[in-house]
Amino acid sequence: MSQVIEVKVPDIGNFADVPIIEILVKPGDVVKAEEPLIMLESDKATMEVPSPAGGTVKEIKVKVGDKLSEGMLVLLLDSADVAQTAVSTSASAATPAPAVPTSPAAHVPVAQTDEAAFKLAYAGPGVRKLARELGVDLNQVQGSGAKGRILKEDVESFAKGGAVATPAPAATTAGAGVGLDLLAWPKVDFSKFGPVESKPLSRIKKIAGANLHRNWVMIPHVTNHDEADITDLEAFRVQLNQEIAKSGVKVSMLAFLIKAAAATLRKFPEFNASLDGDNLILKQYYHIGFAADTPIGLVVPVIRNADQKGIVEIAQETGEFAKLAREGKLKPDQMQGGTFTISSLGGIGGTFFTPIINAPEVAILGVCKSAWKQISPDGQHSAWRLTLPLSLSYDHRVIDGASAARFNVHFANLLADMRRVLI
Numbered sequence: 001m002s003q004v005i006e007v008k009v010p011d012i013g014n015f016a017d018v019p020i021i022e023i024l025v026k027p028g029d030v031v032k033a034e035e036p037l038i039m040l041e042s043d044k045a046t047m048e049v050p051s052p053a054g055g056t057v058k059e060i061k062v063k064v065g066d067k068l069s070e071g072m073l074v075l076l077l078d079s080a081d082v083a084q085t086a087v088s089t090s091a092s093a094a095t096p097a098p099a100v101p102t103s104p105a106a107h108v109p110v111a112q113t114d115e116a117a118f119k120l121a122y123a124g125p126g127v128r129k130l131a132r133e134l135g136v137d138l139n140q141v142q143g144s145g146a147k148g149r150i151l152k153e154d155v156e157s158f159a160k161g162g163a164v165a166t167p168a169p170a171a172t173t174a175g176a177g178v179g180l181d182l183l184a185w186p187k188v189d190f191s192k193f194g195p196v197e198s199k200p201l202s203r204i205k206k207i208a209g210a211n212l213h214r215n216w217v218m219i220p221h222v223t224n225h226d227e228a229d230i231t232d233l234e235a236f237r238v239q240l241n242q243e244i245a246k247s248g249v250k251v252s253m254l255a256f257l258i259k260a261a262a263a264t265l266r267k268f269p270e271f272n273a274s275l276d277g278d279n280l281i282l283k284q285y286y287h288i289g290f291a292a293d294t295p296i297g298l299v300v301p302v303i304r305n306a307d308q309k310g311i312v313e314i315a316q317e318t319g320e321f322a323k324l325a326r327e328g329k330l331k332p333d334q335m336q337g338g339t340f341t342i343s344s345l346g347g348i349g350g351t352f353f354t355p356i357i358n359a360p361e362v363a364i365l366g367v368c369k370s371a372w373k374q375i376s377p378d379g380q381h382s383a384w385r386l387t388l389p390l391s392l393s394y395d396h397r398v399i400d401g402a403s404a405a406r407f408n409v410h411f412a413n414l415l416a417d418m419r420r421v422l423i
């Protein structure tokens with residue numbers, strides 16, 4: 001007796017939303033069990049979805065270009081040989097087999113399959129199914145196909161006691177951020193709850209986003225918060241701007257921050273460094289990047305040799321770079337070679353935040369809006385002081401918490417009395 005089976009996308013490893021590049025069958029076609037029905041292609045692999053049973057294709061539920069994930073309906077199959085296959089006749093015909101191998105054919109030590117790694121193995125659905133049936137741990141199988149893809153023959157040979165794969169190098173696993181067996185990203189039809197608009201991310205946002213994501217995941221961040229007394233510095237800034245009013249240059253707090261950062265980095269060389277394997281590359285130049293908010297996203301122009309420049313020169317350069325950034329006209333070399341970054345939100349607001357390190361740098365200073373606060377140095381007398389919130393994020397692999405606290409204290413002391421930059 002024939003029965004209609006819903007053929008769904010089986011276990012395709014750690015892939016989701018994989019586009020269909022080819023549909024290999026049409027309604028009325030007679031297929032055998034394991035015959036490929038559709039081809040999926042991600043940026044990393046091409047995969048076939050095999051038929052779970054023999055039968056006649058009744059109705060195809062997908063089209064080329066559709067993006068599929070595990071469990072999604074592909075087609076309806078009128079199957080006569082349901083009984084002869086291991087396939088369930090329920091809607092979950094193609095759901096993955098249980099994680100624990102059950103097949104008596106297994107004579108390789110596979111009782112403990114690493115499920116996360118199994119999902120990441122470079123193998124198509126048919127091979128995965130076979131591996132589960134034979135109780136083969138795909139992590140242990142060396143793929144003989146293109147780019148190391150695991151083929152059915154590899155699984156069969158392994159099940160008969162064949163080759164054991166060399167484990168992937170740890171660096172690759174860590175580098176790619178794989179091994180995290182996370183839930184799939186939630187898919188919500190937001191339009192069910194109200195009107196929505198879909199807007200593609202800008203090119204800069206996409207590039208910056210990928211960098212921020214890598215940095216956030218790969219660098220153990222810690223952020224040290226402090227406050228600087230900038231009462232005198234602000235008075236000096238206002239006075240300086242009056243003095244140079246005719247020059248057309250406006251000195252904002254950012255120029256002082258860049259100057260003070262270069263001086264602080266000179267005293268704390270490990271903050272002006274990059275990790276290279278087990279080595280720390282200590283740079284003997286002080287190129288300070290500053291985050292600039294532009295209509296198309298965040299960019300980081302770099303002020304070179306900030307230690308050798310005066311405040312007005314730095315202010316002039318930051319002004320020019322900020323303008324170029326907003327116009328989208330910064331050249332690549334104006335954004336390269338930075339050794340430390342300052343992210344100033346002072347013109348906008350906020351108290352503290354946790355900036356993400358701009359790899360391969362090892363620290364970044366976030367600055368928020370200054371505020372008047374009543375400060376008492378001795379618990380008896382108090383005064384109103386203009387204070388600037390500082391948030392220093394650092395790579396804890398390179399920098400200890402005590403060093404970060406010292407860096408912030410020193411930096412705050414320089415802002416409290418900029419004459420100390422000369423020392």
Ligand code: CAO
Nearest residue numbers: 252253254291292293322343344346347355356368369370
């Ligand atoms: N506290 C109080 N006021 C501040 C301040 C601070 N810390 N820093 C700047 N201001 C004031 C300025 O004095 C200026 O005031 P006036 O208009 O009265 O003169 C006003 O805020 C605007 O300053 P600005 O932001 O235009 O100038 P800037 O030199 O301070 O900053 C730039 C330039 C390019 C850094 C800034 O425009 C910018 O893009 N900031 C956003 C950076 C960002 O997005 N960071 C987040 C990245 S994620 O880590």
